[in-house]
Amino acid sequence: MTEAIARLGRFGIDSVRHLGRASLLLVQVLASMGEVLRRPRLLLEQLFSVGVLTVLIIAVSGLFVGMVLSLQGYYILSQFAAEATLGVMVAASLVRELGPVVTALLFAGRAGSALTAEIGLMKATEQLSGLEMMAVNPVRRVLTPRFLAGFISMPLLAALFSALGVLGGWFVGVGLLGVDDGAWWGQMQARIDWNEDLMNGVIKSLVFGFTCVWIAIFQGYNSVPTSAGVSGATTRTVVHSSLAVLALDFALTALMFD
Amino acid sequence: MKHVKQTEILVGVFMAIGLLALFFLAMKVSNLGTINTGESYRVTARFDNIGSLKAKAPVTMAGVEIGRVVGIGFDKERFQAVVDMDVYANYDQIPEDTYAKILTAGLLGEQYIGLDPGGSDVVLKDGSEIEITQSALVLEEIIGQFIFSKAQGGEK
Secondary structure, three states: OHHHHHHHHHHHHHHHHHHHHHHHHHHHHHHOHHHHHHOHHHHHHHHHHHHHHHHHHHHHHHHHHHHHHHHHHHHHHHHHOOHHHHHHHHHHHHHHHHHHHHHHHHHHHHHHHHHHHHHHHHHHOOHHHHHHHOOOOHHHHHHHHHHHHHHHHHHHHHHHHHHHHHHHHHHHHHHHOOOOHHHHHHHHHHHOOHHHHHHHHHHHHHHHHHHHHHHHHHHHHOOOOOHHHHHHHHHHHHHHHHHHHHHHHHHHHHHHOO | OHHHHHHHHHHHHHHHHHHHHHHHHHHHHOOOOOOOOOOEEEEEEEEOOOOOOOOOOEEEEOOEEEEEEEEEEEEOOOOEEEEEEEEEOOOOOOEOOOEEEEEEOOOOOOEEEEEEOOOOOOEOOOOOEEOEEEOOOOHHHHHHHHHHHHHHHHHO
């Protein structure tokens, strides 16, 4: 009995300690932001590995998600003879929800896990300690460029996802199912508001990007420097990022679209 | 050095594609491309009942969009809804005795304002009010009237 209470207490203390350490790390990362901007080469390399290498999976997923949305939407809308609004349905669900959320989930799986594994291995092979020995701040040199790269990449990737999704949906809806081309674009433009729908989607993807890279670099930096430790940290990155994204999405949607 | 150059190019392409996607979404998917940012003038109208008319609903004449509803208020002395609308400045020859009514796009669609031109030589200006209006059709009221008239018909 006492053991159970003690375990609960330990869990509570651990959670708070983790949160505190993650926040401290975030403050350090944000404080060294100026340094990174003065050395854009570091950022460039990370933009490549975080952003460019994620483009393919985002592009293909976006295309297929849009195509499936179009197929399923047509199935329901055609029962009410409302196929003309198919474009609105596809674009609204992509721009508001699926674009930011699915991109963030894929981003956590593709880029977040890679970041954690890289940083964790750097720690395990004592490269981070090596940097410190050479009086180079590992947060500034290693973590901040990765953080900033993730934060910049995420909204661009989400926009790419939504844009290709709309095109994929257009291909299926207009090309294969015979929805009118004019109705597809016209209704879409009439109903999707750039400020209310598009910008809120971009804000969402910024928040998700921030959360995902924060979790990724914290898990890597905080990992136990062994093989099992790095593997556990990588798993935690993906699980925590996905849960955080889904929970945040609910909160943001409730706030934005009342 | 060659490797760095290639990275730079690929990152540049990535950023360009991302921004292009955002631009595509803004111009082609959302209403930013069709938004009328030009000059407009403000006209108000009072309605007994606006149904579910919302701000940003289109204002049309002969089916063509000539403006947007910008605000909906309530006149607490006359118990009427006050609808402010911006009419685009190039449609500046709308007669003063124009008839404004609230219409519904399709059976269950959004509500919008339709204007029927009057015959007056005086035209609407910034700040003028449309005097002749017709309320939105509220489905319950129509059904209520129908049932009422049916019941009366049965008695006769």
